[in-house]
Amino acid sequence: MAGNKEIDFSYTTMDQIWRKSVGEMADFTGAKYNGDFSLPLEEAQRKKHEFIVENLNIRAGSKVLDMGCGWGPFLNYLRQVGAKGIGLTLSKGQHAACVRQGFEVYIQDCRTVTPSDYGTFDAVASVGAFEHFCSIEDYKAGRQDEVYRNFFKTVSDLLPAGGRCFIQTMVFSEGMIPLENIDINAPKESNEYLMALVVNEFPGSWLPYGKEQIIRSAQPYMRLVNHHSGRLDYIETIKVWRRRLWSFGWNKYLAYLSLAPQLLYDPRMRNRFMNLRIAPIRVAFEREIWDHYRLVFEKV
Template structure:
C-alpha cells in the first residue's frame, strides 16, 4: 500500500501531538527534587482532564484507569524520545526501540489504544513557568540527543544526497526502503493475493482474499478490458493486477521500482503459466518504451509521485494510451485540497519516505489538464479501513514468524502504522479515491457507454 497517511497520514498518533501520550492526568506523587520529577508528574503537566488510558513507568509512578489499554514507559531513553521529539515521531521512536510498550493490546494491532486516545485524550499547553519546572524536573541529561532506532530514515531535508525532490534515484531509494523489506513478511501480512492496496468489500463478512479479488474485478471492469487488449499497470507491486488481467486473456505489462517485488511477481507469472500474456519488469514507469495501450492502471502509485509532478505523471500516462483508452487511478487522498501535502514525521521517517497526499480534486484537475476526460470518481475509504483491519489480523496471527523475519522493531512499525491508518480512514482524515479517465479521440469521442457499466 502505498498508504501513506497517511502521509501526512493524519492518524490518531498524529492528530493529538502524541508526545503527551505520557499524560496520565492529575498525579498524586509528591513534589520531587531537581532532576527527579516522575513520569506521572510530567504527564499531569500537559494533560487536561482525566487520562483515558493506563500509564505506568520505570520510576514506579502510574496513573489512569486500571483496566484499559495503556502505555508503559520502560526507561529514561523512552522519556528522552518523547520529550525531545514531541508528537508522533517521539512516540514512534520510543515504541519501535522497545523502550515503551503498549499494554492491553497486541503490537500487531494497537488500534483500540489509538482509538481510545483519539476519542478521549485532552492535552493543554503548559505555561512558560511550567515548562521551566518541567526541564528542571527531568534534568538536562534526559534531554541530551539520543540516536533514533535503525528503522528511521533520515529527515527529508537531509536526503539531498539522493537528489532534490522526486528524482529517479531518490524515488527508487524510497520505494526500495518500504517494499524491499521481505517478501516473506509481506506474504504473511497481505495474504495469498500479495496485494498491498485497498480491497473492495461487497458485504461486511467478505474475506480479505475475496475483497482483493473484487477490487481487481472492479478495476478490470471500469477499464472495459477484453481478451486481446493491452494493459499497462504502473507501480504493479507483486503483479496481482497483471496476473488477474492475464488470466482473462489480456496482455498485461507491469512495472515496479522494487527489485524484490519484480522477482516475486515474475516467479508467480511463470508458476501460473501466464508467461505468454503477463510480463513484470523492474523499471521506472517513465522508461516504458511501448505505447498504444488500451488501458493503464495506477493502483497505489500516485502517493509516491509528488504532487508537483502530477502534470508530468498524467501526461506520460496519457501518451501511453491509444485514443479511447482508459486510465484508472487509485490512490490515497486527503479530504481537502488546500492542506499541506507532506506527511507527518512518523510516516515520512518510518513508512513512506517522500510520500505526498492531496485532495481528490487536485488529482482530477491534473488528469483533466493532461487531456483526460474524467468519467467517474468514488471514495472507498471505509473499504481501506477494513483492509487494514484484516492486514493487522494477519500480522497478529503470524507475529512470531514476522518478528523472526524482519525483527521486532520493524514489525512494530507495521502494526502501529496500519492500525493508525485504519483509524484515519474511519475518521475521514484520509480517503481512497478511484478516478476513471479516458483519452478522447481527436473529435472528442470517449467511446464509453451512456451509464456506468460495472458492478461493485
C-alpha cells in the same frame, strides 16, 4: 517522488512478512467491499479487479500496463481474462516475486515510461502507486500539480484516443494537518504523531490534496468518467491485514526475527513497528485526515 531506495525501504524490507501473511500474489491496496463487509478479503479484492476491467473496457487480447504492480494481483487477474499485462514496480522484492509467478514485470519508474519502451496500450491501471509520485520536496517547491500533470501526459501518450486509465489512490482530506506540524515526538494519540509514523514508513511520498487536485491535473489530457471513495473499504482491508500480520506462522515469525539487528540500530525500523501496533493509516481514514479514491479517466 519516492525512488528505488525509498520504495525498497517501504516495500522490500518487510516483503517476506507481508507475503507470508496475506498471500504470494495478494493485493497490497484497499479492496472493494461494495458495502458488504462480511465478504472475505480475497473476494473484495476480486471485485476491485472486476471493476477495473469493466471500466477500462479490457477484454481477452487487450494489452494493459499496470503501473506499480506490487506482487502482481492485477496482472494475475488479467491473465485469467486472457489479456496481456505488463507490470512496472520500483521494489526489488516485488519484482522478484512477480518474476517467480511468470509475469512480465520491470523495475522502472512508470512516470517516465514512453511508447518506445513497450509500445502503446489499450488501457493503463495504477492501483496504489500514485501516492508515491510526489515527494515532500516537490510539494515544498510548489511542483505537485506539475508532477501529476506530467504523469497524465505520460499515460495519455501510451493510450489511443478514447483509451482509459484507472487510478486508485489515498488523498489528503479536510482534516490533514500542515506539514510543519508533523512530529514524531508529539503525543501518541495526536494527528501530528500519526502522520510522522506514516512519513517514516513511506519516505519520499506526499499525497494529493483531495481528488480535485488529481482531476485538475489530468484535465489537459484526460477527463474523469467515473469515481467513488474507497475510504471505508480501506479501513476494513487494514483490519483484516492486521489480524493476518500477527497470526502465527514459523516462517513468518522467523522473518520478523531476521529484522532484529535493524530494529536495534535503525530508529526508522523501530517506528515502523509502531505502525504495526497502531495502524496509523487506518486511523487517518477513521479521523478523515485522509480519504481514498478510485478514479477512471478517458483520453480526450
